[in-house]
Amino acid sequence: MNKTPPHEVLIIFTRYPEPGLVKTRLIPLLGEAGAADLQRRMTEHVLAEAGQLARQRSIGLEVRYAGGDAGKMRQWLGPGLNCRPQAAGDLGSKMDNAFRDALAAGTKNVVLVGSDCPGLSAEILAAAFTALDQTDLVLGPARDGGYYLIGLKQGMPALFTDMPWSSGTVLAATMSRAAALGLRV
Numbered sequence: 001m002n003k004t005p006p007h008e009v010l011i012i013f014t015r016y017p018e019p020g021l022v023k024t025r026l027i028p029l030l031g032e033a034g035a036a037d038l039q040r041r042m043t044e045h046v047l048a049e050a051g052q053l054a055r056q057r058s059i060g061l062e063v064r065y066a067g068g069d070a071g072k073m074r075q076w077l078g079p080g081l082n083c084r085p086q087a088a089g090d091l092g093s094k095m096d097n098a099f100r101d102a103l104a105a106g107t108k109n110v111v112l113v114g115s116d117c118p119g120l121s122a123e124i125l126a127a128a129f130t131a132l133d134q135t136d137l138v139l140g141p142a143r144d145g146g147y148y149l150i151g152l153k154q155g156m157p158a159l160f161t162d163m164p165w166s167s168g169t170v171l172a173a174t175m176s177r178a179a180a181l182g183l184r185v
Contacts, residue, residue, distance in 0.1 A: 111138065
């Protein structure tokens with residue numbers, strides 16, 4: 001029996017909270033266990049907000065992870081959550097792959113967020129999905145010049161190729177690229 005894909009999918013990028021391997025810049029301040037606990041709590045916050053959104057509207061939810069493995073992710077987040085490893089490559093390759101997979105399955109609107117979003121709410125996520133009904137691209141600007149949320153309704157590999165990842169100019173570069181592609185933002 002064929003399962004109809006959800007109209008909307010939320011993809012959460014995270015890392016398995018392995019002490020010593022996550023939030024490494026915070027280890028001098030928090031210690032290895034403290035940094036891993038912060039990673040765990042931030043991921044669980046985003047998942048809680050996603051769960052609240054799922055109670056309000058019919059969305060698919062997927063976790064794309066780095067570190068750990070499928071067994072560790074199931075043990076941490078439970079067996080009912082769709083968890084898949086992130087693709088190889090830089091951040092752009094990983095995001096492009098996640099969007100491509102979701103859209104190829106027949107999903108109409110896809111929103112992707114990272115787990116480092118302590119201010120994220122179900123309302124922000126709902127607004128992103130609603131905005132995709134009127135635009136081609138949704139971005140949640142971050143204070144550091146990047147973005148914490150991106151939403152698309154069609155594959156757009158050019159948004160993820162040769163970008164200045166982990167810099168204060170990635171949002172501006174993405175907006176410029178979107179304008180050159182004729183995307184409504």
